[in-house]
Amino acid sequence: QYCHYVSYPPFCCHASLPPPFSLFSLLPPAKFTVTPLCCPSRSSILTGRYPHNHEVRNNSLNGNCSSLQWQKGPEAEAFPTYLNKLKYQTFFSGKYLNQYGSKAAGSVGHIPPGWDQWHALVGNSQYYNYTLSANGKEEKHGDSYEDDYLTDLILNRSLHFLDDRSPQHPFFLMLSPPACHSPWTAAPQYQKEFKDVQAPRDGSFNKPGKDKHWLLRQPPNPMPNSSITFLDNAYRKRWQTLLSVDDMVEKLVKKLDSIKELNNTYIFYTSDNGYHTGQFSLPIDKRQLYEFDIRIPLMVRGPGIKAKQAPVLNIDLAPTILDIAGVNLSSVNVDGQSFLAPSLRNGTARPYFLVEYTGEGQPTSDPTCPKLGPGVSQCFPDCVCEDAYNNTYACVRTLDSKMNMQYCEFADSESYVEVYNLTSDPHQLENIVKKVDPSILQIMNQRLIKLQSCVSDSCRDYKQK
Numbered sequence: 001q002y003c004h005y006v007s008y009p010p011f012c013c014h015a016s017l018p019p020p021f022s023l024f025s026l027l028p029p030a031k032f033t034v035t036p037l038c039c040p041s042r043s044s045i046l047t048g049r050y051p052h053n054h055e056v057r058n059n060s061l062n063g064n065c066s067s068l069q070w071q072k073g074p075e076a077e078a079f080p081t082y083l084n085k086l087k088y089q090t091f092f093s094g095k096y097l098n099q100y101g102s103k104a105a106g107s108v109g110h111i112p113p114g115w116d117q118w119h120a121l122v123g124n125s126q127y128y129n130y131t132l133s134a135n136g137k138e139e140k141h142g143d144s145y146e147d148d149y150l151t152d153l154i155l156n157r158s159l160h161f162l163d164d165r166s167p168q169h170p171f172f173l174m175l176s177p178p179a180c181h182s183p184w185t186a187a188p189q190y191q192k193e194f195k196d197v198q199a200p201r202d203g204s205f206n207k208p209g210k211d212k213h214w215l216l217r218q219p220p221n222p223m224p225n226s227s228i229t230f231l232d233n234a235y236r237k238r239w240q241t242l243l244s245v246d247d248m249v250e251k252l253v254k255k256l257d258s259i260k261e262l263n264n265t266y267i268f269y270t271s272d273n274g275y276h277t278g279q280f281s282l283p284i285d286k287r288q289l290y291e292f293d294i295r296i297p298l299m300v301r302g303p304g305i306k307a308k309q310a311p312v313l314n315i316d317l318a319p320t321i322l323d324i325a326g327v328n329l330s331s332v333n334v335d336g337q338s339f340l341a342p343s344l345r346n347g348t349a350r351p352y353f354l355v356e357y358t359g360e361g362q363p364t365s366d367p368t369c370p371k372l373g374p375g376v377s378q379c380f381p382d383c384v385c386e387d388a389y390n391n392t393y394a395c396v397r398t399l400d401s402k403m404n405m406q407y408c409e410f411a412d413s414e415s416y417v418e419v420y421n422l423t424s425d426p427h428q429l430e431n432i433v434k435k436v437d438p439s440i441l442q443i444m445n446q447r448l449i450k451l452q453s454c455v456s457d458s459c460r461d462y463k464q465k
Contacts, residue, residue, distance in 0.1 A: 031270075031296050031297065031313075032312075032313050032353070032397065033273050033313070034050055035355065036273040036286045036287055036288065036294050036357060037058060037059060037357065038097075038273065039058065039059045039097050039098045040358075041273050041314060042096070043097065045314050045317050045318065046079065047074045047077065047315075047318060048332070048335060050335050050451075050459065051356050051357075051358070052452060052453075053335060054074040055073075056070060056097075057358035058360045059360070060099070065098050066096070066097040066098070066102070078112065078318070079332075080172070080174075081114040082114075083325055084114040084115075084116075086325055087169045088170050088171060088325065090172045091115070092119065093117075093153075093158060094121055094177050095124070096112075096120040100122060101131065102122075108131070108137065110136075111136050118133060118134075118135050119135070121176075124181075125181035127150050127151070127179075128185065129143055129148075130148075141153075149244070151241070151244040151248060154175050154176070154177050155247075158173050159252070177248065179241035180238035180242050184240070186241050186244070187240075187243070190240045190243040193236075193243060194236045194239045195236070197239065198232045199232050201278075203427040204279040204290075204429060205278045206278055207280055207427075209281065212431060213410055214412075215376075215388055216288075218372065218384065218385065219280070219281035219382070220384075222281070223278065223382075226381070227382065230284075231278050231283045232277075238275075249269065253267070263303075265302065266305070266324055267300065269298070269299040270298045270317070273293060273296065274291075275292070282384065283384060285386040287357060287386060287387050288391075289393055289406070291422070294355055296314065302324075305340070310339075310349040311350050313336055316336040317336070318334055318336065319334045320339050320340050322338075323340045334456065335454065349400075350462065351399070352462070353397055354448070354452065355394070355397055357391070357392065357393055359387050359389050359390060359391030360377050361375040361391075362375070362377050368380070369384075375389045390411065391410075392410065394411075394448055396447045396448045405444070406419065406422060406428070407441070407445070407447075409445075409448060418431045419433040419441070419444070420432065
């Protein structure tokens with residue numbers, strides 16, 4: 001079985017199984033990350049575990065992002081290590097984890113186990129003027145589009161890998177372009193595209209967060225014109241950067257076809273988190289518990305992949321890839337489950353799941369927003385801060401034939417609770433915690449307690465009400 005995987009946005013896997021299939025099958029509309037932030041979400045993709053089990057809490061070294069603790073524990077058990085044992089030829093290029101390559105995390109010489117070819121970005125997203133770890137050696141890049149534009153470089157190195165690989169062994173690629181992350185530097189030929197496009201104005205756009213956690217009650221409403229101009233510009237630039245990703249996917253698919261491997265290859269296209277542009281008057285970012293931040297795209301092309309209605313999580317990617325490769329999943333410590341047909345291997349549809357996040361803040365007041373005092377971060381003008389130490393929450397998201405609900409508890413001095421009926425209120429405009437039957441709140445609380453302490457098999461035990 002061969003496996004080719006392309007990540008954020010795309011993934012791919014290669015297996016000697018029969019076609020036919022369409023270019024991409026859109027897996028169910030219910031596709032979620034279990035935590036809406038880069039490093040913990042990527043750690044969940046690599047391990048198939050909830051954040052409380054891989055212990056990466058945020059994007060900082062103190063939050064365990066690419067830390068020595070991560071390297072000694074979860075990283076050593078990430079899914080590429082299993083593929084390596086099965087003689088897969090493995091390739092990684094692009095953004096890995098936000099703190100990768102820092103001196104306190106082993107510098108560029110650290111190559112995570114399981115990878116044969118390693119071309120990883122040092123630090124967070126850049127398009128030019130960045131440093132790579134090229135198989136453990138520092139490689140600096142400048143600002144030449146032809147030589148340095150990172151999305152294109154990732155593609156070109158993946159194509160060389162496919163040319164140079166041994167046909168005797170299966171292969172696996174993970175391509176992780178920076179797009180559409182800030183600083184939103186589009187390729188020169190795309191910098192004038194989408195000039196009239198605006199962020200969508202429907203749903204919760206520019207609505208007040210008056211019944212939500214204190215952080216959501218701070219932004220001025222309606223937003224000032226300066227914020228709207230800023231977020232519209234960000235929205236356009238994000239789209240512009242993705243045109244190079246579109247080119248990357250097209251050229252990769254054509255390459256697989258030209259080497260007669262396309263019909264043996266699984267291709268996964270996804271992201272690590274959602275994003276907001278103006279929802280609840282928050283200009284731009286992720287990190288929040290709402291659908292716009294926790295829902296992710298996920299498209300899959302490959303043998304046996306069919307559209308499904310059951311929710312799919314980013315922690316399901318690792319077990320699915322290992323399932324494709326023929327690994328016995330009972331021997332792997334994962335919280336997610338394979339969605340490869342005809343498996344869901346234990347046959348259990350997921351009626352509810354956990355979303356958890358640990359907020360980040362600064363020990364001193366932000367100069368753009370001194371009135372909020374210390375403990376906040378990611379602040380914009382007009383005293384709009386996107387995160388805080390006590391923006392720490394855990395949610396149980398229930399999604400089955402009987403209920404479409406989200407129940408969230410904050411770890412703050414208020415012990416604040418938010419509850420949403422997504423059937424009647426898909427944009428989460430009304431927190432109904434004071435209107436819900438107390439017995440339902442009790443069930444949700446018990447589910448949340450169970451999920452927050454679950455490990456491996458117990459994360460897939462849905463026998464409790």
